Amino acid sequence: MTPGERLIAAASRLLPRAYRDWGSAMAAELRTIDGRAERWRFTVGCLRVLFTRPAVVRAVGYPVLTAVTLGLALWWSGRFAYAPLRIGAVAVVASLVALGWLGRVRGPLGPVRSGATARGVRTGGYALVALWTVGLLTAMGGKDPVGAGAAAPVVGAVSVAYLAAFLILTARRTPERVLLAALAGGGGPVLLWTLMVAVFPPIPAGASAALLLIGIGMAGAAAIAGPELRLVAIGGAGMLACLLLWSLVVALSAYAPATLIPDLAAPALSAADDLAQSRSEIQDPYVGLIVLGGALALLPIAAALWTAGRRAAGTRALG
């Protein structure tokens, strides 16, 4: 066997069984080609075909992505001198990565529903949860490493709940209507709240309006979703609204013009210090949203587990 044939045979082994004939066909064809340069050109072409098959991209891509993510987590956690925080931060990332793998196998978490909406929401969910987790641990670790080390398991549990809810919402098993209901019920309150802040600035100094809108969004999701997996839609909408609103408040507190920031600081400060202090303090009334969202994320998880249990019982009864 020539090196080219060996390479093609090795790449073929990554293909699903139904496609392996194509690799064998390429290797057999290669043996009939004259000329070393032409044989290599043919080999390179075949390898390009094999390595760009979606099944091979998935088979190779996910392990590579996992290794890169864990490598980055180790590098990022190196900034924490306090060992329990360092270990906790890596454990949180590892838990999210492990959950991501569960999201690929058939079950309540996966695989992802086909279509741009589900894939987009799942990708966005990964990005938001990763940003929130890394951002929060980095900020907490910078101020109080010992406290952050103690809080890391809680942060991890909340992050896992959020990601699990995103996976359930976008799984093939979840009806599309439920996903759309959660998106409408979660995105609607955020849009309304943004509109409210833009029309009647500044950002409200309390979270009551946000909570009211989240409640309305969840009721809307319940109405849209229909009876099947209604809890998934309600919890998904609430979780999504909380996470998006919290992210929006954090972004606005850092980058919004001064007119959107309410004056929350002591009057003795200079105008610049007053604004800086108010930017920091406006986040406080909304911190609870992230915990509320984590709690609401438990609804889709409970509903999915209950449904999976019923399915399993049904399968056993049929068997």
Next chain:
Amino acid sequence: MTRTRRPSPQTLAVLAALAAQPATWRHGYELGQEVGLKAGSLYPILIRLSERGLLDAAWETELAAGRPPRHLYRLTDAGAQLAAQYAAEPQPAPLTRTGNQLRSAW
């Protein structure tokens, strides 16, 4: 059969080459040489045609000495029908072999 969009010029070239000798089983490499496509462009076309039921693929049964069996290809009835359909339509542009066009085909 439903047609959603016109195949790329490269796919049409492969269909036309196979349709020229509908009963003959063809080898991949010589087919690629005939239509001017390298392996990296030809095989995705063959795989896709096969997945859509437009191409029959089989292994050689009459072996040349010292050579392993090779894959053979010919159009299915549906493939021949599609090739005839496109052959009857006016051609949009002649197939030119620039690298960019080959890449954009798939």
